[in-house]
Amino acid sequence: MxxxxxxxxxxxxxxxxxxxxxxxxxxxxxxxxxxxxxxxxxxxxxxxxxxxxxxxxxxxxxxxxxxxxxxxxxxxxxxxxxxxxxxxxxxxxxxxxxxxxxxxxxxxxxxTFLFRERGFPTLKSYCEHWRKFQVDTCRYQSNLHRVTRWWNEYVDGLQHGLNLFNRSKNCAVYLLADGLIVHSGFSDSYHELGLLSRLDLAGRVEECSGSFLRAPDQVCFECALLPGRLKGLVLTECAKKQLSEIVGGPQGCEHLVDLAEELRKAVAYTLANIRKGGVV
Known part of the structure; x- marks a missing residue:
């Protein structure tokens, strides 16, 4: 490898x-x-x-x-x-x-950390506005009747003063004798998750799994099963819209969509270079 x-x-x-x-x-x-x-x-x-x-x-x-x-x-x-x-x-x-x-x-x-500057008297009032504004946009917002922790409860105690938000995404591709192993990870001030996939040298997904390490509520962790639906797809032939329909939408996670898209781009780049006779 x-x-x-x-x-x-x-x-x-x-x-x-x-x-x-x-x-x-x-x-x-x-x-x-x-x-x-x-x-x-x-x-x-x-x-x-x-x-x-x-x-x-x-x-x-x-x-x-x-x-x-x-x-x-x-x-x-x-x-x-x-x-x-x-x-x-x-x-x-x-x-x-x-x-x-x-x-x-x-x-x-x-x-979230600028709610007063944005005209909301309390964090709770901001979160109530957000719930109405973002209803049915992801698994959390589509299952508010099931969540055990509201957003304001989740961020309570987080200290952000001058620095308000941080986010990192990464992707790595490993070459095997008969395919690729690709890992993509996502971590921000509120979430942490990752994708691990194995593909053949045509770009077809043989295995794909997701993991959540941090998220607002346990209901978000259910999205970890969605990347398995990518199995069998030729990733380089998928548009972002198709990936969104599989791992995003009202019962999915937009951050999973970001990771799947990064994975797709990385595979497209590396396979193109392999076909040209090089590795990178």
Whole structure:
């Protein structure tokens, strides 16, 4: 067994001067290194500055830095995707948009520790709003009648002052004589989970299992069974929408979708290089 590919993502959201947030997302992997950054108002989440840098990419084709002035005034919240598609598009092969989208996700996740700035008198009132706003969006939100721990109870006691949110994702591919072993992991301020998969050299999933180490409620841990449904699929032929239908949706977990998509991209990259006669 030989390690032939790695990639890691990291996102953090911090309070900075003058009531602003700084969200940064970085990706570091076998084929590239890049970062994206958003500054936003901590009350309105209005974007004040947006930019990205690509330090390393295949043959240097995406290397360079650029600002996205068209994003100023946009709200870094749900539905920001259309603004990112319009203003950033496919710059750096889509990597720039992906990095800034990670920053937006981070800002959304930091809202738990900004409930007063966002106009909610208590954490409990914020969580009640969130439950109505996000009903049926994941297994937790679709099974509120079964959960034993509300979100405000889960985060009670977590101390976030200047640093509001952290998230890391990683993926590693190992080459076997007759296939691949792929592991992808996810850890943020609220969750921790992973996927482990074995594939043949055509990209077909022979085995896939999920594990949850941290989550808001035991009901979330039930999602660990969903990745088994990927067995038999040729992963490189799957679109993200198909993966979402299998491990995401009202009875799934969006973080599992992220991991499955990272797994798919890693397998596509490594198999393409193997077919070219190289390993990486």
């Amino acid at each position: 030989k390690l032939i590919y790695q990639k890691s993502w990291f996102c953090s959201v911090k309070r900075i001067h003058s009531g602003e947030l700084l969200a940064e997302a970085s990706v570091l992997g076998t084929e590239l290194e890049a970062t994206g950054r958003l500054k936003a108002d901590q009350s309105s989440f209005e974007i004040k500055d947006a930019r990205w840098e690509v330090f390393r990419s295949p043959a240097g084709i995406f290397n360079g830095s650029q600002e996205a002035p068209g994003l100023k005034g946009t709200t870094a919240y749900f539905n920001a995707g259309r603004d990112l598609r319009r203003e950033v598009g496919e710059h750096a092969g889509g990597l720039a948009r992906e990095l800034l989208a990670e920053c937006v996700k981070g800002i959304i996740q930091s809202e």
